[in-house]
Amino acid sequence: MSHLIVHGGTPLSGRIIPSANKNAVLPILCATLLTKQPVRLRGVPEITDVKKIVEVFRKLGSKVELDFKTGILDVHHADTHFDPNVDRLPEEMRSSIMLVPGLMARFGAARIEDDVKGCTLGAREIDPHVEVFERFGAQVERLPDGLILRVHRPLTANAHWTDYASVTTTENFVLCAALADGVSTLTNAASEPHVQEFCNFMSLLGAKIEGHGTSKLKITGVQDLGGADYTFTEDFHEIVTFLALGAITGGNVQVKNGAPEMFPLLDRTFAKFGVQIVHEDGWSRCVVDGPLKVKEPFTRNILQKVEAAPWPYVPVDLLPIFVALGVKAEGSVMFWNKVYDGAMGWTSELAKFGAHAFLSDPHRMITFGGKPLSPAEVESPYIIRVAIALLMVAASIPGKSVIKNATPIRRAHPNFVEHIGELGARMEWVEGD
Ligand SMILES: CC(=O)N[C@H]1[C@@H](OP(=O)(O)OP(=O)(O)OC[C@H]2O[C@@H](n3ccc(=O)[nH]c3=O)[C@H](O)[C@@H]2O)O[C@H](CO)[C@@H](O)[C@@H]1O
Ligand SMILES: C=C(OP(=O)(O)O)C(=O)O
Numbered sequence: 001m002s003h004l005i006v007h008g009g010t011p012l013s014g015r016i017i018p019s020a021n022k023n024a025v026l027p028i029l030c031a032t033l034l035t036k037q038p039v040r041l042r043g044v045p046e047i048t049d050v051k052k053i054v055e056v057f058r059k060l061g062s063k064v065e066l067d068f069k070t071g072i073l074d075v076h077h078a079d080t081h082f083d084p085n086v087d088r089l090p091e092e093m094r095s096s097i098m099l100v101p102g103l104m105a106r107f108g109a110a111r112i113e114d115d116v117k118g119c120t121l122g123a124r125e126i127d128p129h130v131e132v133f134e135r136f137g138a139q140v141e142r143l144p145d146g147l148i149l150r151v152h153r154p155l156t157a158n159a160h161w162t163d164y165a166s167v168t169t170t171e172n173f174v175l176c177a178a179l180a181d182g183v184s185t186l187t188n189a190a191s192e193p194h195v196q197e198f199c200n201f202m203s204l205l206g207a208k209i210e211g212h213g214t215s216k217l218k219i220t221g222v223q224d225l226g227g228a229d230y231t232f233t234e235d236f237h238e239i240v241t242f243l244a245l246g247a248i249t250g251g252n253v254q255v256k257n258g259a260p261e262m263f264p265l266l267d268r269t270f271a272k273f274g275v276q277i278v279h280e281d282g283w284s285r286c287v288v289d290g291p292l293k294v295k296e297p298f299t300r301n302i303l304q305k306v307e308a309a310p311w312p313y314v315p316v317d318l319l320p321i322f323v324a325l326g327v328k329a330e331g332s333v334m335f336w337n338k339v340y341d342g343a344m345g346w347t348s349e350l351a352k353f354g355a356h357a358f359l360s361d362p363h364r365m366i367t368f369g370g371k372p373l374s375p376a377e378v379e380s381p382y383i384i385r386v387a388i389a390l391l392m393v394a395a396s397i398p399g400k401s402v403i404k405n406a407t408p409i410r411r412a413h414p415n416f417v418e419h420i421g422e423l424g425a426r427m428e429w430v431e432g433d
Contacts, residue, residue: 001404001405001407001431001432001433002405002406002407002410002429002430002431002432003402003403003404003405003406003429003430003431003432004387004391004402004403004406004409004417004427004428004429004430005400005401005402005427005428005429005430006391006394006395006400006401006402006403006425006426006427007399007400007426007427008249008375008394008395008396008397008398008399008400008401009249009395009396009397009398009399010249010251010395010424010425010426011246011249011250011251011252011424012245012246012249012251012253012395012420012423012424012425013246013251013252013253013423013424014253014254014422014423014424015253015254015255015256015283016242016253016254016255016256016419016420016422016423017234017255017256018234018235018238018239018242018255018256018257019043019045019234019235019238019413019414019419020043020044020045020232020233020234020235021193021194021197021232021233021234021235021236021237021238022045022047022049022050022235022411022412022413023095023167023192023194023237023317024193024194024197024198024232024233024235025041025044025045025047025050025232026049026050026053026093026095026098027095027098027168027171027175027194027198028041028197028198028201028230028232029041029050029053029054029073029075029095030053030095030098030099030101030102030171030175031098031102031175031198031201031202031205032075032077032102033057033062033077033080033099033101033102033103033105033106034101034102034105034106034175034178034179034205034225035077035205035224035225035226035227036077036078036224037076037225037226037227038074038075038076038227039074039075039076039205039227039228039229039230040072040073040074040227040228040229040230041072041073041075041230041231041232042071042072042073042229042230042231042232043071043231043232044066044068044071044072044073044232045068045071045232045413045414046068046414046415047410047411047412047413047414048410048411049090049093049095049411049412052090052093052096053090053095053096053099054066054073055090056087056089056090056099057075057077057080059087060077060080060081060082060087061079061080061081062075062076062077062078062079062080063075063076063077063078063079064076068414077102077106080106081107082103082106082107082109082110084103084107084109084110084111084148084149084150085148087111088111088113089111089112089113089116091113091115091116092115092117092118093116093118093411094116094117094118094119094124094168095118095168096112096113096116097112097116097126097129097168097172098168098171098172098175100112100129100133100149100172101133101172101175101176102175104133104136104138104149104151104153104155104176105153105154105155105176105179108150108151108152108153109148109149109150109151110148110149111143111146111147111148111149112126112129112130112146112147112149113145113146114145114146119382119383119384119408120342120381120382120383121316121339121340121342121343121383122340122341122342122343122362123340123341123342126147128162128163128164128166128169129168129169129172130147130149131160131162132160132162132169132172132173132176133149133151133172133176135158135160136151136155136156136157136158136176136177136180137151137152137155137156138150138151139151154179154180154181154221155176155177155179155180155181155221156180156181156182157177157180157181157182157183157184157219157221158180158184159184159185159187160173160184160185160186160187161186161187161188162186162187162188162189163188164188164310165188165189165190165191165215165310165311166190166310167190167192167194167195167310169190170186170189170190170195170217171190171195171198173186173189173217173219174186174198174199174202174207174209174217174219175202177219177221178202178205178207178209178219178221178222178225179221179222179223179224179225180219180221181221182220182221183218183219183220183221184218184219184221185216185217185218185219186216186217186219187215187216188215189211189214189215189216189217190310190311191213191214191215191310191311191312192310192311192315193236193259193262193311195213195311196212196213197232197233199212199213199217200212201228201230204228204230205225205226205227205228206222206224206225206226207219207222207225208220208221208222233258233259234256234257234258234259236257236259236262236263236266237315237317237318237385237412238255238413239255239257239284240266240318240321241321241385241388241392241413242255242420242423243255243270243275243277243284243285243286244270244275244286244321244322244324244325244392245392245395245420245423245425246285246286246288246423247270247273247275247286247288247292247325248292248324248325248328248392248393248395248396249395249396250288250291250396251286251423251424252285252286252287253285253286253423254283254284254285255283255284255285256282256283257279257282257283257284258282260279260284263277263279263284265312265313265314266314266318267279269306269314269322270286270325271295272294272295272304272306272333273292273293273294273295273322273325273326273328273329273333274288274289274292274293274294274295274329275287275288275292275325276288291329291330291370292325292328292329292330292369292370293329293330293331293370294326294329294330294331294332294333294369295331296331303332303333303334303366304331304332304333304334305333305334305335305336306319306322306326306333306334306335306336307336307338308335308336308337308338308339309338309339310339313338316337316338316339316340316343317384317385318385319335319337319343319385320343320346320383320385320386320388320389321385321388321389321392322335323335323350323357323365323367323389324389324390324392324393325369326357326367326369327350327353327355327357327367327369327371327373327393328369328370328373328393328396329369329370330369330370331369331370332366332367332368332369333366333367333369334360334364334365334366335364335365335366335367336363336364337363337364338363340363341362341363342362343383343386344359344362344363344364344365345359345362345381346380346381346383346386346390347359347365349378349379349380349390350378350390350393352376352377352378353373353374353375353376353378353393353394353397353401354371354372354373354374354376355367355369355371355373355393356368356369356371373393373396373397374397374399375394375397375398375399375400375401376394376401376402377401377402377404378390378394378401378402378403378404379403379404379405380403380404380405380406380408381405382405382408383408384408384409384411384412384413387403387405387406387407387408387409388409388413388416390403390406391403391406391409391427395425395427404432406429417429
């Protein structure tokens, strides 16, 4: 287990270039299984989830050359083999489930391990995925530790309408439909920036997708997909995180941002905490004027609030980042996670800093910010962005804090500590129990 020692109190300032978005990189890596042509990916981040997928590709006989220094990954699934009774897929990461379509399309069989749950955010169902696989013709067999899926190829095109806009279910639908026989449609598709990036990559491989970025996708199956040379775009999660780190420490951070058109709601959310975000010439910067202060709503007797839900709402993965600002900013804010039922239970860790955060119910938390904070030893749940939020609070308090079990950060953010060190952050990893 890795812990982070944070020496807080230094305003973070400077320019920083974000990495690629884990939630775009992983489905794109899984998509490469659908083609027998070589694929080159550029800007691949050095994160543990990427390493796990690459390891499984190598075990299955695919050729992978990966250099994290240049960020270039060459993958060629030419001599790939798979036996669902022998081969296992990576666990403790949600993206594992997106290896299923490639395996089904190539080998007519795939597995889902029971532990494809990823961050401990609450219920993370596999049923919407299984329904998609069944729609494409899969027969499902229950094992003690997972599922085996068998299917005749090519997969059968279909029209499907999901219960809710699920990110990885949408990606799995597109992966299955790309090589299916006929035209498939998905209603209630997810449209997060990483889903859009994934669809762009699929189109580059030769998939025929209409409706990118909307809630209805139409995919016309093709016989084969080709190769590609693709460069990842900047991760909007990292952009928001770096800007928020600048704001919470009273610094001045500028982040490269090639897609400011994705930011209007995020900018307004920052403004609720008294933080102005300025986008200029491909860069975004945070501007703070004195201590953070919550913007009072005009409506009397209601709380300021941040509602997180599937895109185009504020993404649930960014909610903890705004909670950290809520702890710091003077005033009260209600945070509402409309997606997960177990993502808000870390108020007790915030209290160790002296923060006042109240868990109203499994989906809602209220911060009463601006209380005096002091350094503390806190423990992160297995949730990437909560580890970061705790780090943010610690970075804003003069003195030494410890974030125990901060390892999940390494699942999504390459060399995070070194990276923000360039902005003046003073932190180090230590190994322990
Ligand atoms: C690898 C990857 O891309 N992971 C992301 C992906 O996970 P993932 O694709 O697993 O998330 P889903 O969009 O499927 O939602 C996860 C869970 O939330 C619940 N749910 C979701 C939406 C909804 O309207 N109602 C509802 O109940 C369900 O229990 C569901 O199982 O999207 C999540 C939501 O943006 C992010 O937190 C994860 O970082
Ligand atoms: C929750 C996340 O990832 P996963 O779905 O892989 O757990 C995340 O990226 O914040």
